[in-house]
Amino acid sequence: MASSSSLLRQPLIAGDKTPGEVTSDICAVLDRRLSRGWWAAFLPALALLLVGAVAVTYQVVTGIGTWGLNNTVGWAFDITNFVFWIGIGHAGTLISAILFLLRQQWRTSVNRAAEAMTIFAVICAGIFPVIHMGRPWLAFWMFPYPNDRGPLWVNFRSPLVWDFFAISTYFTISLTFWYVGMLPDLATIRDRTAPGLRRRMLEIFSLGWDGSYRTWQRYETVYKLLAGLATPLVVSVHTIVSWDFATSVIPGWHTTIFPPYFVAGAIFSGMAMVMTLMIVARKTMGLEDYITHAHVDKMAKVTLATSLMVGLAYLTEFFTAFYSGNSYEQFVFLNRAAGPFAFGYWIMVLCNVSVPQLFWFRKVRANLAVVFVMSLLINVGMWFERFVIIVSSLHRDYLPSSWAGYAPTTIELATLAGSFGLFFACFLLFCKFVPVINISEVKGVLSVGRERRAAPEPEHAAPVRQEGVTA
């Protein structure tokens, strides 16, 4: 069919699959025993997670004096990691909600994994502000509840409180969206699992889904509504994160460009992380027909577009500093590019603006090894972007007498490593226990851009068998 239909769009799923094949292909990983490769990835992740757990326990018990912070640099590694992880999460919602509303059907192959990535990234992000409080057992003070201290309420004018509400709403809605989208697939796995504990669990979690079209119709409505809610939500989350900085009076932070700059950066870094994960997943889990070169190609294009936005923001910041006539503002930016943290700045520019330009070339986008390495570099660059924004703006403030340096301690490095351990451990468990690709949505796009599939074989079509009353 492909040869005679060059005018038609490339099919989204390669291999001319039937719905039955889709089910068995995607569930194959779940049915198999844990492979050596899986353990080889999971055990190091678990080890990193343990390192992080030890580091977090130590700093909670001892106090955050174990960090390299000082009076001048009051925010550094912890907030960098927080913004980094929140940013990673944003691509998941872009793929699951925004691309759904834009009817980009290629999203069906990657949305489940991207949403999972969002949830795990938000968990990783949430840990940092809680540790940063110093007394994490009082974290519930962030919640406006009637207390015996007045009651003294939280300050609703503070961006830090906005952040608390934004992150918790984002996590709840992402989790809900992910779970609702998974119901039909859980039912699919339930119906192909032999009775036992596993089936019992699936029966509970699939909520008795029976594929009735009346339910499907409501499901579609709910999915659309959640996508409509998640779209402004994701923009609001990183906007509010950027307000943590923008509402202060620190040169280099106090700027109106921050919300769009942060949102674009978040999608940029998140897309890179999706590519990192998907390129590995398609290979190791044998999903090459579902996550095709065309998918990677499209994600690379989104990455390129957001890279240009981020690059534009870098330039705009410099121009605005120059044009403002404000010597403090000008100094901060000169200090960024030529001061003690210049290495961070140039790593950021190299990885976020220069390297992604290779995505202009189709040959580069088609070479998955190159795309993989580039996606890793982008994540490094985006981590440094947050580090540069936070530390380079703080360490040399208005009074030269209070200037200070900053270097992370082992504890801070171990905490960062631990967050990666947590993220990858969660993702690997997800790959093993949940279908990585949205089975029901992929079935729905099988015939997209192609002619109607051939009719069933005649021996099935006629004669109609009357099977009698089965009561």
Next chain:
Amino acid sequence: MSRRTLVTFFHHEDDVLGATRALRERGLRIADVYAPYAVHGLDKAMGLTPSKLPWVCFLLGLLGAALKVWFEFWTTAQDWPINVGGKPWNSLPAFVPVTFEVMVLFAGVSTVIAFFAVSRLGPTRKAVLADPAVTDNHFILVIEETDATFDPEKVHQLLRQFRVIRVEERVESEQEVR
């Protein structure tokens, strides 16, 4: 009371879509269609009215936002006013971000809860499947056999046109009838 139904199996979404449309045009009652994925246009073919869930979403979102504005005003300006940087007690613009987040939270979560309630989905519910293959690759159209309009010969003739793969006649007991 029991109900007689004709359970018909299809392999292809176009077939089930066409069969549903054709049967309904001939005045037959369609109990339900079961599908492994959301077949677009089937709601129109079945004559389903659009879901009212957007109203739940809208009204609960509105309620959440209203409650939150009131709460922020009450805590900040009335119950325990604190002067933060000389900002007015009632700093409405500063209340916008949290109000928005709470609106989304209320709207999203309540829509999903309402969806579970109206579709009677829940952890204790046991799925009554017409056939286990319905969550895999089969489409099942369930036709109610009402005496007035049901003509077996014509129905089978029609189903054959749409490449039906199997037809079963079932009598459902009361519990199974939803």
